[in-house]
Amino acid sequence: MVGVRLSVVDVNLCVGCQCCMFACSRRFGVAGLSKTAILIRSAGGIERGFVVQVCRACEDPPCAAVCPTDALKLRPGGGVLLDAAKCIGCKLCVEACTVDAVLWDDESDKPMICVHCGLCAQACPYGVLELSRGG
Amino acid sequence: MIEEDPIQNVLYVDLTRRRYWVEKRPDLFEKYIGGSGAAIKLLLEECKHGVDPLSPENPIIFAVGPLNCVFPMASKTVAMFKSPLTGNLGESHAGGRSGIALRSAGFGALVIKGASDTPIYLSIYNGKVSFRDARVLWGMRSSYTVGRVIREREPKAGLRTIMRIGRAGEKLVRYACVITETYRHFGRLGLGAVFGSKKLKALTIAGTNNIRVKDIKAYKELYQEIFKAETTAPALKKYHDIGTPMNVMPLNNLQALPAYNLKSAKLDGAEHISGENLAKNYLGRRVSCGHCPVSCIHLAALREPYEKEPYFYKTTMISYDYEPIYALGSMLGITSPEGLLKLIDEVEVAGLDAMSCGVALAWATEAVEKGVVSSGSEGTIVDLKWGDYNAYIKAVEYIVEQPNEFYKALAQGVEYAATKYGGLDYALAFGGNEMPGYHTGPAAHIGYLTGARHSHLDSAGYSVDQKIFASKGAPTPSSVANTLFEEEAWRQILSSLVVCFFSREIYKPETVQRALKIVGWDLSLEDMKKVGYEILALKHEFKRREGFKADALRIPKRILETPTPFGRLDEAFIREAVKEYFARLPRSANSP
Numbered sequence: 132m133v134g135v136r137l138s139v140v141d142v143n144l145c146v147g148c149q150c151c152m153f154a155c156s157r158r159f160g161v162a163g164l165s166k167t168a169i170l171i172r173s174a175g176g177i178e179r180g181f182v183v184q185v186c187r188a189c190e191d192p193p194c195a196a197v198c199p200t201d202a203l204k205l206r207p208g209g210g211v212l213l214d215a216a217k218c219i220g221c222k223l224c225v226e227a228c229t230v231d232a233v234l235w236d237d238e239s240d241k242p243m244i245c246v247h248c249g250l251c252a253q254a255c256p257y258g259v260l261e262l263s264r265g266g
Numbered sequence: 267m268i269e270e271d272p273i274q275n276v277l278y279v280d281l282t283r284r285r286y287w288v289e290k291r292p293d294l295f296e297k298y299i300g301g302s303g304a305a306i307k308l309l310l311e312e313c314k315h316g317v318d319p320l321s322p323e324n325p326i327i328f329a330v331g332p333l334n335c336v337f338p339m340a341s342k343t344v345a346m347f348k349s350p351l352t353g354n355l356g357e358s359h360a361g362g363r364s365g366i367a368l369r370s371a372g373f374g375a376l377v378i379k380g381a382s383d384t385p386i387y388l389s390i391y392n393g394k395v396s397f398r399d400a401r402v403l404w405g406m407r408s409s410y411t412v413g414r415v416i417r418e419r420e421p422k423a424g425l426r427t428i429m430r431i432g433r434a435g436e437k438l439v440r441y442a443c444v445i446t447e448t449y450r451h452f453g454r455l456g457l458g459a460v461f462g463s464k465k466l467k468a469l470t471i472a473g474t475n476n477i478r479v480k481d482i483k484a485y486k487e488l489y490q491e492i493f494k495a496e497t498t499a500p501a502l503k504k505y506h507d508i509g510t511p512m513n514v515m516p517l518n519n520l521q522a523l524p525a526y527n528l529k530s531a532k533l534d535g536a537e538h539i540s541g542e543n544l545a546k547n548y549l550g551r552r553v554s555c556g557h558c559p560v561s562c563i564h565l566a567a568l569r570e571p572y573e574k575e576p577y578f579y580k581t582t583m584i585s586y587d588y589e590p591i592y593a594l595g596s597m598l599g600i601t602s603p604e605g606l607l608k609l610i611d612e613v614e615v616a617g618l619d620a621m622s623c624g625v626a627l628a629w630a631t632e633a634v635e636k637g638v639v640s641s642g643s644e645g646t647i648v649d650l651k652w653g654d655y656n657a658y659i660k661a662v663e664y665i666v667e668q669p670n671e672f673y674k675a676l677a678q679g680v681e682y683a684a685t686k687y688g689g690l691d692y693a694l695a696f697g698g699n700e701m702p703g704y705h706t707g708p709a710a711h712i713g714y715l716t717g718a719r720h721s722h723l724d725s726a727g728y729s730v731d732q733k734i735f736a737s738k739g740a741p742t743p744s745s746v747a748n749t750l751f752e753e754e755a756w757r758q759i760l761s762s763l764v765v766c767f768f769s770r771e772i773y774k775p776e777t778v779q780r781a782l783k784i785v786g787w788d789l790s791l792e793d794m795k796k797v798g799y800e801i802l803a804l805k806h807e808f809k810r811r812e813g814f815k816a817d818a819l820r821i822p823k824r825i826l827e828t829p830t831p832f833g834r835l836d837e838a839f840i841r842e843a844v845k846e847y848f849a850r851l852p853r854s855a856n857s858p
Binding site: 146147148149150153157160161162163164165166170171172173175176177178180184237238254256257 | 335336392410414423447449478482485486493497551556557558560565583
């Protein structure tokens, strides 16, 4: 998976069905939306379309830069990997992410970090998302 | 059910005392699954015999089911209340994000009791209910603005539902709706007026509760199977491409599209307001309910110039579906797509049920035409004429504001207005609920008469008619009654899960059984069928308690005068089928 990252092909294709969010949560063996690392919300009312909040696979990610316990390690290809044992749940990473792509799991009190697995892209019926080679 | 499934939590909110509490009610959900099943039990518990639907004693119940948040197209929420339009069972379903949000918030049902003395809205997150001041929102002209303000003030974008009423609900128009996510509605039977009577302007709810399944491997497999079926079924692709208005032309060609208050079943110029024409020339965006890959919601982009400002335009996104096109288009003789869209928008701004509103205006137009009511006097204020959408836009405002006796009556529904002024023969209401848009044959009308909600979605008579017609079959009262009864009973299960009726070809009994097993309900096909009958029996227990009598059902003469694809309908046939239908209805264990 080195170098593979998730990208938004065309946000205007998004209908707001949130099937990607459910797919992401399902990865952890649960239904619902409690464990999603991707969020689809309206761009200020459904008439304006949607916003996809998901990790951009930054090469120099602010979330990792602010983590006081070094729980977020740089991921090959961009973005970060979470070392849950080190995370103290301070939410600085949530604040630091410029595009609000660090979501929170209330149950474990830890961030939901996108691992760029592409399950969300597979679940998208409209080709909004894709897994691509980083560059 | 799975032991810790939050679906068994019922959130009670008392608006009078501004208190809330949660009760664990596994009994409701184990036996009646959720949605319609749980809601009718709660309605029977909470709504005492004979209460005024607009009094604090009328409860509002929202319920979801075990498949919400778990399987795709389980996107709906059921609302139950006593209807201020019919004075009997009020039940209305909506999608948007409501089903996902309520289930994620950790509740199977929400019961709203009492009434506030000042306008408020409720915000419900993580099990906490806040009673927020809504005095500034009360009286706001547009329901869109109310949505925007709450959207900006409240958290959890993407995970919440925002239900709200427009001025029609505040003014207690008996067919005011509740709008959710701007373009979906608890449309029928006047839930908006019940909100208004409680001074409840809106409610927003969200949460991120875990929803567990029994067997993750089986879950993922069945999920993929259902998802694949939903994204490849040709029937569902049609909902995506053209949307529900794909029905306009086929129904018009069959001569089954009610036009001009059903003086005709065919509209000249229907092609201008067809799904195809709207999609080609006006479609601006397609959107979806939460957890539904189909995205049947079609939004037109209407670009209008400002008269006094050169090169100044406003672009409005207007949701259109078959039913508003029927009620506000063909029934009123409107063939201008721009005019129709503007009228639909005005109805949305005010927060009215498009169907009841259109049927009421169609009756009013014919009443003016026949001189039953006169224009200008105590009469109509607006000179209503077929096709004159500007007049209808004004009339919608008058239905909301009720400036004279005529509009006060019209705001109570077509049955009430026609009883007062005359013209009952062409007042198209069944059990007090205004007619849906299908004059396809006997089954459609028998369905409106017998359905627990008097809605086309109760038993889909329009579809029964079209199948019989296509196969050149000869319906009998008994065969029609039986088909409608079995369909309505099965739909009690679908609306207890709660899946969208558009997915009924996917959620067949065997699939439902497998899906329920994954969330911990072990029911045989026979069990499911029984539960369906029982839920339907409970609804009729409520109906009988509140005075419903099948013998007293009024059949509007108009439906017998205008030929259907089967020719003219025979009243004796309809009466016989209605009788047969009710003979099939089992009595619930504790019915009187």
